[in-house]
Amino acid sequence: MKVHSWSCAVLAGVLALAGTAHAADSLTLLNVSYDPTRELWRDLNASFIAQYRKDTGVTLVIKQSHGGSSSQARSVIDGLEADVVTLASFIDTDAIAQRGLITGDWARRLPNNSLPYTSTIVFVVRKGNPKGIKDWPDLVKPGVEIITPNPKTSGNGYLSFFSAWGSVVLRGGSKGDATDYVTRLYKQVPVLDSGARGASTTFVQRGIGDVHLSWENEARLEVEEAKGELEVVSPPISIRAEPHVAVVDASVDRKKTRGAAEAYLKYLYTDAGQEIIARHFYRPSSEAVLKRHAATFPSLRLFSIKEIALDFPDAHKQFIAEGGVFDRIYKPR
Amino acid sequence: MPSVKRRVLPGFSLSLGYTVFYLTVLVLLPVLACFSKAASLTLAQFGAAVWTERTRAAYLLTLGTSLVAAVVNVFLGLLIAWVLVRYRFPGRRLMDSLIDLPLALPTAVGGLVYASLYAKKGWLGRYLVPLGIQAAYSRLAIVLVLVFIGLPFVVRTVQPVLEDLEAESEEAAASLGATRWQAFRRVILPPLCPALITGFALAFARSLGEYGSVVFVSGNMPYKTEIAPVLIVARLEEFAYGEATAIAVVLLAISFSMLVLINLLERWSRGSEAHV
Numbered sequence: 001m002k003v004h005s006w007s008c009a010v011l012a013g014v015l016a017l018a019g020t021a022h023a024a025d026s027l028t029l030l031n032v033s034y035d036p037t038r039e040l041w042r043d044l045n046a047s048f049i050a051q052y053r054k055d056t057g058v059t060l061v062i063k064q065s066h067g068g069s070s071s072q073a074r075s076v077i078d079g080l081e082a083d084v085v086t087l088a089s090f091i092d093t094d095a096i097a098q099r100g101l102i103t104g105d106w107a108r109r110l111p112n113n114s115l116p117y118t119s120t121i122v123f124v125v126r127k128g129n130p131k132g133i134k135d136w137p138d139l140v141k142p143g144v145e146i147i148t149p150n151p152k153t154s155g156n157g158y159l160s161f162f163s164a165w166g167s168v169v170l171r172g173g174s175k176g177d178a179t180d181y182v183t184r185l186y187k188q189v190p191v192l193d194s195g196a197r198g199a200s201t202t203f204v205q206r207g208i209g210d211v212h213l214s215w216e217n218e219a220r221l222e223v224e225e226a227k228g229e230l231e232v233v234s235p236p237i238s239i240r241a242e243p244h245v246a247v248v249d250a251s252v253d254r255k256k257t258r259g260a261a262e263a264y265l266k267y268l269y270t271d272a273g274q275e276i277i278a279r280h281f282y283r284p285s286s287e288a289v290l291k292r293h294a295a296t297f298p299s300l301r302l303f304s305i306k307e308i309a310l311d312f313p314d315a316h317k318q319f320i321a322e323g324g325v326f327d328r329i330y331k332p333r
Numbered sequence: 334m335p336s337v338k339r340r341v342l343p344g345f346s347l348s349l350g351y352t353v354f355y356l357t358v359l360v361l362l363p364v365l366a367c368f369s370k371a372a373s374l375t376l377a378q379f380g381a382a383v384w385t386e387r388t389r390a391a392y393l394l395t396l397g398t399s400l401v402a403a404v405v406n407v408f409l410g411l412l413i414a415w416v417l418v419r420y421r422f423p424g425r426r427l428m429d430s431l432i433d434l435p436l437a438l439p440t441a442v443g444g445l446v447y448a449s450l451y452a453k454k455g456w457l458g459r460y461l462v463p464l465g466i467q468a469a470y471s472r473l474a475i476v477l478v479l480v481f482i483g484l485p486f487v488v489r490t491v492q493p494v495l496e497d498l499e500a501e502s503e504e505a506a507a508s509l510g511a512t513r514w515q516a517f518r519r520v521i522l523p524p525l526c527p528a529l530i531t532g533f534a535l536a537f538a539r540s541l542g543e544y545g546s547v548v549f550v551s552g553n554m555p556y557k558t559e560i561a562p563v564l565i566v567a568r569l570e571e572f573a574y575g576e577a578t579a580i581a582v583v584l585l586a587i588s589f590s591m592l593v594l595i596n597l598l599e600r601w602s603r604g605s606e607a608h609v
Binding site: 095208 | 449571
């Protein structure tokens with residue numbers, strides 16, 4: 001009995017020591033991100049952890065959570081303690097901010113409107129581009145089948161919708177022309193997958209459709225994996241996808257991780273961070289790094305959401321939400 | 334009439350306590366939470382969320398496909414249970430364990446597999462699509478996966494009853510001059526009826542809420558192949574929690590009333606069996 005209690009005390013002491021040692025030079029961050037960024041963050045985290053250890057002596061453990069962007073946002077709203085969120089759309093980050101978990105004018109806190117990288121919507125076509133798809137009007141030629149996920153359930157889906165809309169109104173078309181165009185476009189969508197992953201499976205594995213509307217970085221990976229069976233076509237004009245990053249104030253204040261979390265996001269803007277970003281086919285915000293990778297990123301007119309609406313939430317309300325333009329496309333009769 | 338008779342084994346109040354506790358925590362509480370979230374809407378908002386042309390089309394599709402799938406399952410399930418119980422053949426045990434596979438398989442996998450089989454370039458689709466049979470991205474596709482998902486329920490409820498049913502009673506019927514159809518209709522079917530109805534109810538209820546597999550095979554075209562759970566996800570995507578739960582509440586109410594109806598039907602069929 002005596003031995004037992006004695007060993008217990010030692011054990012407790014060791015644990016306590018280990019606990020304090022743990023607190024002193026190791027720290028855990030949780031980055032809540034969206035689906036196709038797994039490889040990107042694996043590389044960024046490895047690089048940042050090494051840099052942070054050199055600078056501060058602290059060893060970071062960065063945990064990742066991936067999933068559909070808006071369901072990730074809902075998890076954070078419902079209590080998942082993310083230190084930083086790196087989601088696909090302003091709408092998702094903004095939803096978290098509206099619940100008071102991210103405070104103030106958060107998008108202004110980091111350079112380039114809190115956008116360390118951007119992307120856009122491009123076309124993936126079959127080998128040799130048999131339907132000759134070069135630009136948005138080519139999509140609605142008779143006999144062209146388009147694969148794009150449901151704008152109602154997918155961020156990828158609504159971004160493609162906005163892009164299609166902008167391609168008409170920013171080239172002098174009226175709202176009526178744009179409505180006609182998107183109506184024709186969605187009439188030629190044979191399957192409305194619920195998410196980007198499903199749409200990609202439909203296009204690549206099932207062999208359905210002539211063109212797949214996709215984020216540029218995902219399009220690149222899709223084509224790389226298809227080993228010559230697919231090609232990327234960049235239209236002359238497309239929307240700028242804005243995957244904002246933000247520190248979640250409520251969590252970092254409670255967990256006392258603000259310093260590390262802010263350093264983490266600032267690291268994304270360094271040359272090393274930007275270089276990794278470019279290698280994963282996201283468009284880096286640094287002009288110099290972008291220029292270095294000019295071959296990967298053809299220059300096209302990237303229009304901002306502000307050119308077709310007030311902002312992303314407004315565009316979503318006008319075009320996608322209940323009673324918006326998208327609902328009217330499918331209205332029978 | 335005394336409420337509790339003396340039992341051989343003690344512990345009625347304890348076990349009832351557990352039952353009530355578990356039902357509350359596992360079933361009642363989530364359902365209540367669902368209702369209270371939906372109650373955050375005004376009546377007008379609730380109506381606008383749950384009763385549009387689009388939601389009506391989705392409810393009808395969900396109900397219709399679930400119903401068709403459950404009916405198909407009653408026939409298929411009875412046949413399979415019959416074969417497994419009444420015949421001895423090599424591979425019977427393997428077949429028997431295959432029945433439960435749809436329960437174990439993540440439904441999304443089921444949906445993906447069905448889609449790849451029946452799509453234009455799939456193993457089966459390449460022969461079916463030229464014949465005009467669209468068994469992927471259509472209503473037929475939804476019914477197919479729902480049949481797949483609901484199958485174990487009918488087989489597993491009918492099987493034990495069938496095992497208790499002695500072959501002698503059929504032989505007696507035959508020796509008394511009953512035709513095969515009469516023996517089936519008058520001797521075999523009545524005792525199986527309650528089990529068939531239960532199996533039907535389980536398969537039907539399971540289908541009403543199915544999401545994972547259906548989204549991959551249906552094509553999700555509004556007004557055509559868009560099931561009600563997809564609309565719930567769509568509203569969640571707008572962070573419209575109230576509206577999403579409102580649709581869920583309607584689905585819940587429909588399922589619940591269907592189940593009550595089926596329960597009554599089952600009791601009635603047991604009652605009429607007792608009179609025979």
